[in-house]
Amino acid sequence: MTEMVYYYDGSFEGFLCCIFDSYANKEILTAIDHDEDAMPTLFATRSIVTDRDHANRVFRKVVKCSPYAAELLRKGFLTCLPEKELHLYRMVVKLLKEGPDFLRNFSDEILYPVITAVRHLNGEAHLLKGFVRFSELGGVLGSEIEPKNRVLPILRSHFCARYREETFFIYDRTHKEALFYVAGKAVIRPLEYFQMAPPDETEANYRILWKRFYDTIAIKERYNPRCRQTQMPKRYWNTMTEFQDESYFRPQSSPAAVPAPDVPAGISAPGTPPAPGPSAPGSVP
Amino acid sequence: MDILEKLTILTDAAKYDAACTSSGGTRTSKKGYIGNTSSSVAGCCHSFSADGRCVTLLKVLMTNCCVYDCKYCVNRRSNDTRRAAFNPEELADLTINFYRRNYIEGLFLSSGVLRNPDYTTERMIRTLRILRETYRFNGYIHAKAIPGTSPELVEQLGLLSDRLSVNIELPSEAGLRTLAPDKTKQAILAPMRQIQTRNQQNKEELVKYRHAPKFAPAGQSTQLIVGATPDTDLHILRLTQGLYDKYRLKRVFYSAYVPVVEHALLPAKDVKPPLLREHRLYQADWLLRFYGFRAEELLDDHHPDFDPRVDPKCSWALNHLDFFPVEVNTADYEALLRVPGIGVTSARRILTARRVGRVHLEDLRRMGVVMKRAQYFLTASGKMPDGLRFTPDSLLRSLIAAEQPLLPQQEMVQLSLFDSAGA
Numbered sequence: 070m071t072e073m074v075y076y077y078d079g080s081f082e083g084f085l086c087c088i089f090d091s092y093a094n095k096e097i098l099t100a101i102d103h104d105e106d107a108m109p110t111l112f113a114t115r116s117i118v119t120d121r122d123h124a125n126r127v128f129r130k131v132v133k134c135s136p137y138a139a140e141l142l143r144k145g146f147l148t149c150l151p152e153k154e155l156h157l158y159r160m161v162v163k164l165l166k167e168g169p170d171f172l173r174n175f176s177d178e179i180l181y182p183v184i185t186a187v188r189h190l191n192g193e194a195h196l197l198k199g200f201v202r203f204s205e206l207g208g209v210l211g212s213e214i215e216p217k218n219r220v221l222p223i224l225r226s227h228f229c230a231r232y233r234e235e236t237f238f239i240y241d242r243t244h245k246e247a248l249f250y251v252a253g254k255a256v257i258r259p260l261e262y263f264q265m266a267p268p269d270e271t272e273a274n275y276r277i278l279w280k281r282f283y284d285t286i287a288i289k290e291r292y293n294p295r296c297r298q299t300q301m302p303k304r305y306w307n308t309m310t311e312f313q314d315e316s317y318f319r320p321q322s323s324p325a326a327v328p329a330p331d332v333p334a335g336i337s338a339p340g341t342p343p344a345p346g347p348s349a350p351g352s353v354p
Numbered sequence: 355m356d357i358l359e360k361l362t363i364l365t366d367a368a369k370y371d372a373a374c375t376s377s378g379g380t381r382t383s384k385k386g387y388i389g390n391t392s393s394s395v396a397g398c399c400h401s402f403s404a405d406g407r408c409v410t411l412l413k414v415l416m417t418n419c420c421v422y423d424c425k426y427c428v429n430r431r432s433n434d435t436r437r438a439a440f441n442p443e444e445l446a447d448l449t450i451n452f453y454r455r456n457y458i459e460g461l462f463l464s465s466g467v468l469r470n471p472d473y474t475t476e477r478m479i480r481t482l483r484i485l486r487e488t489y490r491f492n493g494y495i496h497a498k499a500i501p502g503t504s505p506e507l508v509e510q511l512g513l514l515s516d517r518l519s520v521n522i523e524l525p526s527e528a529g530l531r532t533l534a535p536d537k538t539k540q541a542i543l544a545p546m547r548q549i550q551t552r553n554q555q556n557k558e559e560l561v562k563y564r565h566a567p568k569f570a571p572a573g574q575s576t577q578l579i580v581g582a583t584p585d586t587d588l589h590i591l592r593l594t595q596g597l598y599d600k601y602r603l604k605r606v607f608y609s610a611y612v613p614v615v616e617h618a619l620l621p622a623k624d625v626k627p628p629l630l631r632e633h634r635l636y637q638a639d640w641l642l643r644f645y646g647f648r649a650e651e652l653l654d655d656h657h658p659d660f661d662p663r664v665d666p667k668c669s670w671a672l673n674h675l676d677f678f679p680v681e682v683n684t685a686d687y688e689a690l691l692r693v694p695g696i697g698v699t700s701a702r703r704i705l706t707a708r709r710v711g712r713v714h715l716e717d718l719r720r721m722g723v724v725m726k727r728a729q730y731f732l733t734a735s736g737k738m739p740d741g742l743r744f745t746p747d748s749l750l751r752s753l754i755a756a757e758q759p760l761l762p763q764q765e766m767v768q769l770s771l772f773d774s775a776g777a
Contacts, residue, residue, distance in 0.1 A: 231383060278358060
């Protein structure tokens with residue numbers, strides 16, 4: 070067994086192929102990195118070519134050993150854990166070597182970093198189910214978020230069920246991707262740049278009403294900013310209607326939005342059309 | 355009066371109601387409808403107000419005009435305050451537009467008593483009808499059943515809402531007589547009993563007919579005001595326990611009394627709301643619902659109030675030192691839950707981890723056990739943390755020290771040489 074550094078294309082399938090090839094080549098991985106940030110290194114390296122069949126085989130094997138581990142693998146890949154690939158790789162190696170028993174022990178050394186990262190992801194997604202703020206622009210609901218983890222695949226089922234008959238999109242500023250939902254179909258696509266159009270009269274009006282409701286509902290005698298910040302950390306405030314400055318509530322007549330070529334019809338034009346990129350995260354091969 | 359002004363007045367009038375949860379609903383999304391209630395078991399918070407309380411529902415009154423004259427209430431008829439009322443259409447439109455923008459999880463509709471309870475409830479029903487039938491709203495609705503409403507109207511209200519609540523407000527009959535002369539204990543308990551029996555019936559109906567209309571599927575809750583009357587914690591906790599046992603309530607909320615009006619029978623206006631007492635009552639409430647404690651174990655006639663320095667569970671542990679230490683590798687779930695610092699989640703984790711190997715002391719922190727409290731009360735494979743020495747006396751002091759930084763601090767005051775000491 071030799072030690073190796075692997076490079077892959079950044080997709081979930083690509084990562085699964087790293088696991089496949091490490092077994093095929095009898096190599097132990099010391100690092101797994103994106104192609105783009107490949108730095109010259111003294112270690113032996115290998116670039117992995119993504120092969121859907123290999124990815125499928127790895128994932129099916131993990132599901133067979135433990136469906137729970139498969140869920141951790143899929144969700145773990147969406148987290149912002151530093152060196153998440155390596156942590157997940159080690160979890161799979163341990164699973165294949167020892168069986169699924171260690172997954173019951175929350176404090177297991179290999180499992181703990183993965184499981185806390187997944188809890189962080191789930192927690193953030195849960196908070197965002199509440200904190201996402203939509204604006205209506207010509208019948209389409211649009212919103213922006215700035216999460217640490219890639220929460221869009223987790224949020225997808227929630228918002229698609231809730232706004233079943235609507236057309237909406239959520240733009241993730243951190244990971245530069247967007248979730249589009251049109252006519253009962255949802256897709257997640259990379260999107261380099263997006264700028265929200267200014268509100269029209271009605272939209273601005275509801276924003277004002279909501280801000281007023283929010284300011285009125287607090288009881289002065291119980292003022293407790295520390296408690297609020299514990300429950301709702303400040304990093305979410307940026308995209309929430311309650312904490313915007315005055316200009317956010319001023320209506321502006323904007324030029325009508327033009328649909329961009331590749332965007333599903335009915336969605337007001339984002340900055341650039343989505344380029345066909347790596348497959349949406351979270352889609353199981 | 356425009357809608358912004360109405361919203362301001364009617365929100366301001368509704369804000370003293372503590373209950374604002376969207377929990378317990380399991381309605382999934384339906385074709386042709388907007389919304390669902392199934393985001394998670396515990397509900398979903400959409401914002402947190404400046405007082406740190408969760409904002410999940412659009413909490414407003416239908417109107418703040420009221421024929422009653424309850425002394426503790428801002429909306430009592432003798433109070434000189436601005437009055438407003440929503441039209442059912444206005445309120446339904448506001449709700450649906452807030453909901454579409456994901457500002458809220460649904461509507462929390464309460465009302466002052468306009469003319470009489472029946473007329474008020476009819477107006478509320480009309481609003482909910484428009485929401486459910488015209489806008490095809492499938493999200494969460496929490497409605498207040500007003501004491502004195504006829505059972506037929508409560509029935510209709512229940513079929514339109516997810517959760518109903520009847521506020522008890524004052525924890526004793528004597529308090530009710532002096533402070534809320536228009537309400538009687540009987541009038542409050544009657545709709546509560548009706549909701550409970552109807553809910554029970556509905557469960558049976560649903561077994562027989564899958565599509566039977568659901569009656570308040572998320573159950574009912576109530577609210578008690580703490581600190582307006584001289585009732586003890588023991589009295590409040592016993593009442594709470596009775597409500598959970600006999601009326602099958604989902605939640606009892608406590609609201610620290612905020613002095614809003616000057617009255618000889620009420621605490622003076624400069625009295626701070628008893629927030630710490632409210633906090634301790636909530637802690638005890640959780641012990642009743644999830645930890646298998648009984649009110650009599652936590653308090654008795656010699657200690658009718660909670661110790662403000664330590665939480666009720668620590669307090670219980672200090673009085674039952676013979677129960678400890680608990681061995682985490684062999685103790686059953688109920689015994690684990692009694693250890694301060696171990697909660698429902700960490701107790702479950704210990705149970706699952708135990709099935710594949712022994713649990714060690716250093717694992718416990720990672721499983722979510724709060725060791726600064728738990729270390730005094732447990733052993734793992736017979737071992738306690740190294741170098742831990744304590745007596746019952748020092749134990750109390752260390753537990754107080756452990757919680758101190760988490761509690762609201764007293765404001766610092768600059769000392770002056772010229773003030774007479776202790777003045």
